[in-house]
Amino acid sequence: MKMKICAFIIICVLFYSYSYAQGSKELKFGLGADDIHSVYPWESTDKITDAVIINIYEGLTSLSPKGSNVEPCLAERWEASKDFTEWTFYLRKNVKFHNGETFTADHVIESFKIGGFQFGKVSKIDDYKIRIVLSEAKPALPITLANLDYFISAKATIEGFNKDKIPTQVFGTGPFKFKSWERGKRIVLDKNDAYWGEKAKLDRVIFIPFSENEALLKALLTGAIDITDGIVSQNIAAIRQSKSLLFKSEVSLNYAYMVMNNKRKPFDNVKVRQAIAYAINKKELINKYFLGGQAGMSAKSCMPPAMFGFYKDLPDYEFNPAKAKQLLKEAGYPAGFQASLTPAGAVRPYMPDPLGIANSIKAQLKQVGIDLTIKPAKSWSDFLSITLIKMDYDIALLGWIADTADPYDFLHDPLSGESIGKYNASGWSNKEFDSLLNLANSEPLRSVQYYHRAQLIFHDEVPQIPLFHAYQIAAWREGVSGFILHPLGYVILKKVWVK
Incomplete structure (x- = not known):
């Protein structure tokens, strides 16, 4: 009897130790914006x-x-033909969506359709095999398909969206299931116990949005949230002083820029755009908003330095107010002009203080005769609508974080002519630039050459003014384990747990 009691006690201790090691089953993740935009990947x-x-x-x-x-x-x-124009993908079997639907090739075809797959024709060979025939070679297709636009949804999700767009039928195959969305307050995900792969360690994740960065920092310091990747440079000192918080920063594939509406006067004049580029003192902005370079670096190209194809010898627009005034005179604006500046609609890693940066740029441009009125958006969603969809602005502060490591994807969406009205806020379109991107995408052995030439065109035309490349920063409370800073900014929580 004593041996049985001892054995029982040992089992209980081991079970308690295991449970403690696994820790809390709930994680509160702080988001650096007033809310998410949607629960649909497309x-x-x-x-x-x-x-x-x-x-x-x-x-x-x-x-x-x-x-x-x-x-x-x-x-x-997957397999590809020698010329990379025909691909066959072999699908995983025995995968269930959160509503119980069995994953098949039909889901891929419907998801690609609503996601706007535009590279060629997708057809079903059988339930677990699809063929993609491209209009032109795309060696990096498997990288592109990791983009959220081409994530796979349940039929009920697509049907529900097409019917009423109310987010109730939200079903994927991922490690967490959608539970609820209380707009502006919280988004709740629960563990998917039927997940096909390694199951999540957490039972629940609660995403909590914060429209003010100081409120986000306070929530982290007080334990109202467990972790965030919305840390901005001015809060690093406070985090380092806290004994209960851990902090990490890494190079990330992002790019902050000042975009001008190329469809409006006077920004349709390239000399005006070049003048503005010469009037921006990036060093001053880096020192003020990125801890003198500890949290970011100045940008000179539309690509981050860590990305394949970056042109390191690309010239920059050095701070030169005299040159800016001369170009404005040549463009027919010797006394300058008036315009509005719309700051980013939320604090982002590449834009740690949107309103502050906007006011600093306003002061810099005032020195060359450009009088800016700061015109903030009402919300993050409103900002995206104003800049990307409606294009109802003069100048705006925007940024881009890579969805994939493919330079074609990084450059195509914010700068190609066919992205106007979706991601290309400038309205700028250059046929040679677009052609070079397509050549780089189809001729991998010569892609660096094409990307360099594309960046030179961007530099000369300057539809956007490169500002910063921010370092990726995250902070979490002691006891949070398993979180990895992804260079593409992905928040992957499957392997995270809280002690």
């Missing part, structure tokens, strides 16, 4: 929204934790 336009979506849905492929390799996900493997 509607996501920002990393705040991506943080939720990437834990609900999955694609045929995924990117490794370091972002450098493409890995199988809902497709177990």
Whole structure:
């Protein structure tokens, strides 16, 4: 009897130790914006929204934790023809959506359709095999398919969206299931116990949005949230002083820029755009908003330095107010002009103080005769609508974080002519630029040459003014384990737990 009691006590102790090691089953994640934009992958336009979506849905492929390799996900493997125009993807079997639907090729075809797949024709070979025939070679197709636009949704999700767009039928195959969305307050995800792969360690994740960064910092310091990747540079000192918080920063594939509405006067004049570029003192902005370079670096190209194809010898527009005034005179604006400036609609890693940065730029441009009125958006969603969809602005502060490690994807969406009205806020379109991107995409051995030439065109035309590349920063409370900073800014919570 004593031996049985001892054995029982040992089992209880071991079970308690295991449970303690696994820790709390709930994680509160702070989002650095007033809310997410959508719960549908094909509607996501920002990393705040991506943080939720990437834990609900999955694609045929995924990117490794370091972002450098493409890995199988809902497709177990794939094959390509020698010229990279025909691909066959072999789908994973025995995968269930959160509503019980069985994943098949039909889901891929419907999801690609609503996601706007535009590279070629997708057809079903059988329930677990699809063929993609491209209009032109695309060696990086598996990387592109890791983009959230091509994540796979249940039929009920697509049907529900097409019917009433009310987010009640939100079903993916990911490690977490959508539970609820109380707009502006919280988004709740629960563990998917039927997940096909390694199951999540957490039972529940609660995403809590914060429209003010100081409120986000206070929530982290007081324990109202457990973790956030919405930390801005001016709050790093307070986090480092806290004994209960851990902090980490890494290079990330992002890009902050000042975009001008090329469809409006006077920004349709390239000399005006060049003048503004010469009037911006990036060093002053880096010192003030990125801890003198500890939290970010100045940008000179439309690509981050860590991305394949970056042109390191690309010239920059050095701060030169005299040159700016001369160009304005040549453009027919010797006395300058008036315009509005719309700051980013939320604090972002690449834009730590949107209103502050906007006011600093206003002061800089005032020195060359350009009088700006700061015109903030009402919300993050309103900002995206004003800049990306309606294009109802003069100048705006925007940013871009890579969805994949493919430079074509990074440049195509914010700068190509066919992206106007969706991601290209400038309205700028250059046929040679677009052609060079397509050549780089189809001729991988010469892609660097094409990307360099495209960046030179961008530099000369300057539809956007490169400002910063921010370092990726996250902070979490002691006891949170398993979180990895992804170079693409992905918030992957499957392996996270709280002691």
